[in-house]
Amino acid sequence: MNIRLFSTFIVLSVFISSFSCSNKANRSRKPAVRINAESVHKKIVYGDDINISIAVKVKDGELKETNIFVDSVLVTTNKNTEFNYTLKGFKSLGKHTIKAQAVKADGVEGVYFKTFEVLSDVIPEKYGYEVVQTYPHNETSFTEGLEIHDGFIYESTGENGKSFLYKNNLKTGKTVKSVKLADKYFGEGITIFNNKIYQLTYKTKVGFIYNLENMALIDSFHFESTEGWGMTHDEKYLIMDDGTNILTYLDPTTLKAVKKLQVYDDKDQVLYLNELEYSDGFIYANLWTTNLILKIDPQTGKVLAKIDLEGILTLSNTDKQVDVLNGIAIDPVTKKMYVTGKLYPKLFEIKPIKKE
Template identity: 50%
Template sequence: MVKRIASLLVTLLLAGAAHAADIPVYGFEIVRSYPHDPQAFTEGLFFKDGFLYESTGLEGRSSVRKVRLETGEVLQGTTLPSDLFGEGIVDWGDQIIGLTWQTQLGFVLKLGDFSFVKKFSYAGEGWGLTKNKTELIQSDGTAELRFIDPATLKEKRRVKVTADGKPVTQLNELEWVDGEIYANIWQTDRIARIDPASGKVLGWIDLTGLLSPMFRTGQVDVLNGIAYDAATKRLFVTGKLWPKLFQIKLIRKK
């Protein structure tokens, strides 16, 4: 079973928050679509030096890979041990830092050749991972974001994410975008734009209908995976087992 099923209460709270008058809602325009491996159960995603780096989940199928954006071709990668469920990844210096779901175990790889450097531990679950200039930022499926010292890989502090004063749970894959944290809300077509200082939701991105119904076979899973090319301001999104990755432009709806 892939993660716990989100409760009806959480769904209702999120729905209410999404329609709050003081929180902007953004739609999207597809700028370009790219091939994406339909066997990739996407957990983490980031863009660096012209390439995508992606982590995939599920026991026995978890991997970390370097991907050519234009073709979806996997150029380099490594497979995690079969008992690990891969989760979010982020680059820091010349390394890739990654999480696993319920084993309370993280790992560090060399960015250049994906060779193993070390492992580390943390309490609770590992979901998404991103960074600001000085810290790593981790989600664990709750309404809290953990800020991690990249040198020691130890937790420094937490920030609770709220919308209209209510906690927003199911925070999953993360991306740092121009001073905000973007977070997939698991099992929804929504991304939260979060103020990293206060934890307040600054906006909702509604990606309903992004993947055409013609691709929504029984195999495709939920929206998950955000990458940002800060140099060219390109925003990329995809989902678990999706055959497409999209570059999108945000359009304010209200």
């Protein structure tokens, strides 16, 4: 590079740098927004009025408007730099997001987020249990799904290479028919709906559909959740969980998620929902690693009751290794409730007893 060309390059660089710095100094700055959400309670409770307060700071230019969204739905627009907005009687449990979009007259905007959490307004009732009857259960079955239909127990078992779908005689525990899953699949929850058996798998995001009459595989499907755990159904939808506090409703035709429900009690989100059962308008769920069964309102996600089955395993008089309580089946005709666990030697018919 000759001296003249080098000098021209230096002058041009200084000019561009000077122009850029000057332009940057005059650039419009985005507005800053402070968001606060509170109710009359220390923690926000289902049904509370939630007061959202907004403060917008504009360093240059003028504020045109601020748009407030709750869970991506526009709820209000305001032109003031400070204002309040009240969500009247907010009835949706769980975690929610407020988005504030402050827009200046020149079009520059600042977008800010804040989350708030809504707890249940119901203190769950406490139940114990009475064992009505016991039945044999295959103690090698790593129980992940349990269902009763026409007097037979249908069971899905887990672990790679050991996963099966069984149809068992209730009274004897003997297997009437079984289907083995490919070794790469870890069987999970099942439910029987419209003469079909639906079965989840653990981490492969694949489900299977079987003909109820002969347990022949009809089809498979993919689900969005990261993992498959428990499964049941109501009158319209399949319902699954993934070990979190989320219940996901699936369209039984498309197998696509149509809605999600967050499960909460009066203190916190309830994590580790496992095997599921739907009966008489309520969802029952095992809580993984515990001896608790939850009774859940499917309209709101509120935990209405907790059934404590502490001590039930000692009734088996087993000295072999067992895992956690997992498996709820409620007979749609007799309303009898059956429970078992992973590697449990017994299936129990129980009657929940309310504690005083």
